[in-house]
Amino acid sequence: TRRILVTGGAGFVGSHLCDYLVQRGDDVICLDNFFTGAKDNIKHLIGKPNFEVIRHDVVEPILLEVDQIYHLACPASPIHYKYNPVKTIKTSVLGTLNMLGMAKRVKARFLLSSTSEVYGDPLQHPQTEEYWGNVNPIGERACYDEGKRVAETLSFDYYREHGIEIRVARIFNTYGPKMSLDDGRVVSNFLAQALRGTPMTIYGDGKQTRSFQYISDLVAGLVALMDGDHTGPINIGNPGEFTMLELAEMIKEVVAPQLPPSVPAPTIVFKENTSDDPQKRKPDITKAKTLLKWEPKVALRDGLGRMIEDFKTRLGL
Amino acid sequence: TRRILVTGGAGFVGSHLCDYLVQRGDDVICLDNFFTGAKDNIKHLIGKPNFEVIRHDVVEPILLEVDQIYHLACPASPIHYKYNPVKTIKTSVLGTLNMLGMAKRVKARFLLSSTSEVYGDPLQHPQTEEYWGNVNPIGERACYDEGKRVAETLSFDYYREHGIEIRVARIFNTYGPKMSLDDGRVVSNFLAQALRGTPMTIYGDGKQTRSFQYISDLVAGLVALMDGDHTGPINIGNPGEFTMLELAEMIKEVVAPQLPPSVPAPTIVFKENTSDDPQKRKPDITKAKTLLKWEPKVALRDGLGRMIEDFKTRLGL
Numbered sequence: 194t195r196r197i198l199v200t201g202g203a204g205f206v207g208s209h210l211c212d213y214l215v216q217r218g219d220d221v222i223c224l225d226n227f228f229t230g231a232k233d234n235i236k237h238l239i240g241k242p243n244f245e246v247i248r249h250d251v252v253e254p255i256l257l258e259v260d261q262i263y264h265l266a267c268p269a270s271p272i273h274y275k276y277n278p279v280k281t282i283k284t285s286v287l288g289t290l291n292m293l294g295m296a297k298r299v300k301a302r303f304l305l306s307s308t309s310e311v312y313g314d315p316l317q318h319p320q321t322e323e324y325w326g327n328v329n330p331i332g333e334r335a336c337y338d339e340g341k342r343v344a345e346t347l348s349f350d351y352y353r354e355h356g357i358e359i360r361v362a363r364i365f366n367t368y369g370p371k372m373s374l375d376d377g378r379v380v381s382n383f384l385a386q387a388l389r390g391t392p393m394t395i396y397g398d399g400k401q402t403r404s405f406q407y408i409s410d411l412v413a414g415l416v417a418l419m420d421g422d423h424t425g426p427i428n429i430g431n432p433g434e435f436t437m438l439e440l441a442e443m444i445k446e447v448v449a450p451q452l453p454p455s456v457p458a459p460t461i462v463f464k465e466n467t468s469d470d471p472q473k474r475k476p477d478i479t480k481a482k483t484l485l486k487w488e489p490k491v492a493l494r495d496g497l498g499r500m501i502e503d504f505k506t507r508l509g510l
Numbered sequence: 511t512r513r514i515l516v517t518g519g520a521g522f523v524g525s526h527l528c529d530y531l532v533q534r535g536d537d538v539i540c541l542d543n544f545f546t547g548a549k550d551n552i553k554h555l556i557g558k559p560n561f562e563v564i565r566h567d568v569v570e571p572i573l574l575e576v577d578q579i580y581h582l583a584c585p586a587s588p589i590h591y592k593y594n595p596v597k598t599i600k601t602s603v604l605g606t607l608n609m610l611g612m613a614k615r616v617k618a619r620f621l622l623s624s625t626s627e628v629y630g631d632p633l634q635h636p637q638t639e640e641y642w643g644n645v646n647p648i649g650e651r652a653c654y655d656e657g658k659r660v661a662e663t664l665s666f667d668y669y670r671e672h673g674i675e676i677r678v679a680r681i682f683n684t685y686g687p688k689m690s691l692d693d694g695r696v697v698s699n700f701l702a703q704a705l706r707g708t709p710m711t712i713y714g715d716g717k718q719t720r721s722f723q724y725i726s727d728l729v730a731g732l733v734a735l736m737d738g739d740h741t742g743p744i745n746i747g748n749p750g751e752f753t754m755l756e757l758a759e760m761i762k763e764v765v766a767p768q769l770p771p772s773v774p775a776p777t778i779v780f781k782e783n784t785s786d787d788p789q790k791r792k793p794d795i796t797k798a799k800t801l802l803k804w805e806p807k808v809a810l811r812d813g814l815g816r817m818i819e820d821f822k823t824r825l826g827l
């Protein structure tokens with residue numbers, strides 16, 4: 194059996210990945226500092242013989258003997274990564290450095306969960322992996338965007354300098370069960386707002402677009418990348434593109450029939466947008482399709498349907 | 511008197527800056543690990559009561575009590591920063607972090623010597639400070655370019671988060687006496703080659719452009735920025751733009767009359783170019799002119815003339 198380290202394993206993506214790997218029969222170590230992750234996400238795994246949790250901050254070195262490292266540890270939602278920007282950069286740079294150092298020492302394969310944010314506010318549409326991006330280096334999102342760009346640089350430098358086996362995934366917006374109810378990302382915000390009967394908050398005019406991928410598709414993509422033969426970077430995302438207005442409309446339609454009579458029908462309110470918000474974003478997934486034989490399977494409407502059950506339970510509805 | 515720390519003070523730019531500050535009467539501490547710097551550059555200052563040298567690597571924390579920090583420590587020439595890319599990133603990120611930590615602790619003003627390389631292979635020409643750049647995050651130059659971009663991010667995050675007084679200079683290609691004879695940069699390469707009677711090596715077709723600034727102009731610009739009221743980023747460079755072919759021609763003209771009869775007249779040879787070499791580069795210096803009342807004074811031909819004396823001496827001609 195393979196020994197697999199998942200950093201950030203108690204977070205949204207990490208906990209789903211741990212589910213998959215434990216289920217597959219690997220020996221899984223989940224490493225997390227629980228900044229944005231939660232014990233709740235992995236409580237059903239605790240006690241299983243092939244699952245283990247380590248409370249640790251990736252900014253500090255650590256010695257572990259593993260065969261594969263899925264390096265996910267990093268706050269991913271704007272409100273969390275802006276909370277302490279310097280810590281965000283340390284997590285991206287030092288965290289990635291430490292995990293690459295470990296990969297080098299134990300000859301493990303290393304996967305970086307990078308992000309579509311490396312493309313910034315893209316001038317190419319849809320975005321291919323060759324695009325160099327349009328990122329404001331001194332803006333409020335820079336701690337995350339530039340931090341991830343340097344994490345990619347470090348990965349490729351370890352690859353070129355030390356021959357480490359690296360895999361770089363550029364993940365596009367992902368949603369699904371276990372998303373933190375108040376981590377500020379748009380799908381979880383709208384859904385929790387609609388279910389609670391408060392207005393869905395659209396930032397700006399709502400004409401900006403995103404392409405939303407369901408979590409099970411992402412997990413399949415990450416595993417295909419890790420177990421395949423290509424370093425990447427490879428976009429992992431769903432090319433279905435929606436404006437925030439369209440997303441709000443769809444959530445309205447999906448949620449309305451499920452609401453108890455006491456909860457008012459979903460409405461929309463407009464709020465000021467944050468700075469440097471990307472105008473549009475959509476992955477070109479040609480590489481993932483051809484090199485990994487992977488493509489997303491779950492359409493947005495279906496994914497939202499599956500997510501509602503989890504949110505209703507957690508909101509006590 | 512002000513206590514001023516100059517990191518990278520034994521390098522090309524740093525040693526000229528130390529000259530200026532010591533001359534002005536400040537208490538100057540020159541910190542350097544002597545990776546690309548040289549004792550020779552500062553030997554005339556050693557022994558002066560207001561000058562001091564510390565051999566230290568900025569990647570490690572250090573405690574000093576100062577009023578201003580000029581943070582220059584970082585290899586600047588492609589051959590040096592590509593020599594150990596991971597160390598280059600550590601120097602940029604951890605070095606800048608440590609100096610910002612010091613600035614925070616002692617309430618010093620902090621100046622970052624950033625670079626026109628944050629614009630990468632620019633799609634805007636000339637480059638204004640608002641331009642977000644076109645940098646390959648996973649290329650061979652990324653350790654330097656992305657390292658500096660994150661150093662800027664860190665500076666602005668310390669400014670926003672902790673209220674540190676920061677100054678960010680985006681320095682364009684600079685040349686002058688004391689440039690290391692074989693650090694691989696184009697002006698020093700061509701000049702040393704011409705004086706030695708070996709062909710000047712043009713990489714690629716020689717049609718790429720750069721804008722070259724004489725060192726005394728840069729020092730004046732850095733001091734104006736540090737002592738002024740604007741955080742920047744501010745471009746510090748000379749807008750005179752030349753192709754590498756034009757530069758070689760000019761060096762031919764300036765050097766030929768100075769050559770001893772035994773040395774053959776300068777010639778040119780073409781070599782393969784390195785990856786991701788920026789096609790053109792030229793600063794828009796409107797901000798420096800209006801906010802700092804600074805502009806460059808030394809034209810390329812004049813600067814080359816001043817530089818030749820130094821190179822002839824060091825080459826023993």
Ligand SMILES: NC(=O)c1ccc[n+]([C@@H]2O[C@H](COP(=O)([O-])OP(=O)(O)OC[C@H]3O[C@@H](n4cnc5c(N)ncnc54)[C@H](O)[C@@H]3O)[C@@H](O)[C@H]2O)c1
Pocket residue numbers: 200201202203204205206207224225226227228229230231249250251252264265266267268269270284288306307308309363364365366367368
């Ligand atoms: N979800 C998305 O839409 C998306 C998109 C692009 C990229 N990503 C990337 O995927 C990864 C996981 O994102 P997520 O959506 O699950 O976010 P999340 O916030 O739910 O999970 C991140 C996890 O990392 C942990 N963590 C943060 N800093 C840490 C540190 N210094 N040491 C140890 N653990 C630390 C958190 O506690 C959390 O459990 C991140 O690297 C993120 O950048 C996610």
Ligand SMILES: NC(=O)c1ccc[n+]([C@@H]2O[C@H](COP(=O)([O-])OP(=O)(O)OC[C@H]3O[C@@H](n4cnc5c(N)ncnc54)[C@H](O)[C@@H]3O)[C@@H](O)[C@H]2O)c1
Pocket residue numbers: 517518519520521522523524541542543544545546547548566567568569581582583584585586587601605623624625626680681682683684685
């Ligand atoms: N010269 C240019 O054309 C130019 C252009 C843009 C930016 N810059 C920036 O200006 C600064 C100085 O450049 P330069 O041309 O004088 O280069 P240089 O190589 O001559 O000087 C750099 C100095 O920093 C020192 N150094 C390197 N790593 C260090 C570390 N980890 N700890 C302590 N000292 C370290 C070196 O020993 C050297 O003395 C650099 O930050 C560079 O990025 C220079």
Ligand SMILES: O=c1ccn([C@@H]2O[C@H](COP(=O)(O)OP(=O)(O)O)[C@@H](O)[C@H]2O)c(=O)[nH]1
Pocket residue numbers: 253254255256257290291292293294295296297298
């Ligand atoms: O199993 C390991 C091996 C290394 N590292 C850390 O990874 C970083 C990079 O290690 P590497 O050996 O590549 O370079 P170093 O900086 O130690 O020369 C260092 O901070 C190490 O402490 C780690 O946390 N776990």
Ligand SMILES: O=c1ccn([C@@H]2O[C@H](COP(=O)(O)OP(=O)(O)O)[C@@H](O)[C@H]2O)c(=O)[nH]1
Pocket residue numbers: 270271366377378379380382383394395396397401403437466467470471
């Ligand atoms: O309550 C919210 C949260 C986000 N957004 C918008 O939704 C998009 C996606 O934001 P998110 O934070 O989910 O992800 P990211 O910006 O990182 O893609 C952005 O345009 C946000 O401005 C919104 O309109 N309302």
Ligand SMILES: O=c1ccn([C@@H]2O[C@H](COP(=O)(O)OP(=O)(O)O)[C@@H](O)[C@H]2O)c(=O)[nH]1
Pocket residue numbers: 570571572573574607608609610611612613614615
């Ligand atoms: O005089 C000082 C003060 C701080 N630091 C270093 O600067 C970094 C950032 O310091 P800060 O206090 O901002 O944050 P910390 O990471 O210590 O919370 C740390 O690595 C410190 O060791 C330093 O080298 N000299």
Ligand SMILES: O=c1ccn([C@@H]2O[C@H](COP(=O)(O)OP(=O)(O)O)[C@@H](O)[C@H]2O)c(=O)[nH]1
Pocket residue numbers: 587588683694695696697699700711712713714718720754783784787788
């Ligand atoms: O011997 C040399 C060294 C450099 N270059 C070219 O000169 C330009 C400036 O290179 P340098 O390394 O001085 O600075 P940077 O690329 O960092 O601007 C680049 O287009 C190089 O390809 C050249 O033609 N011959």
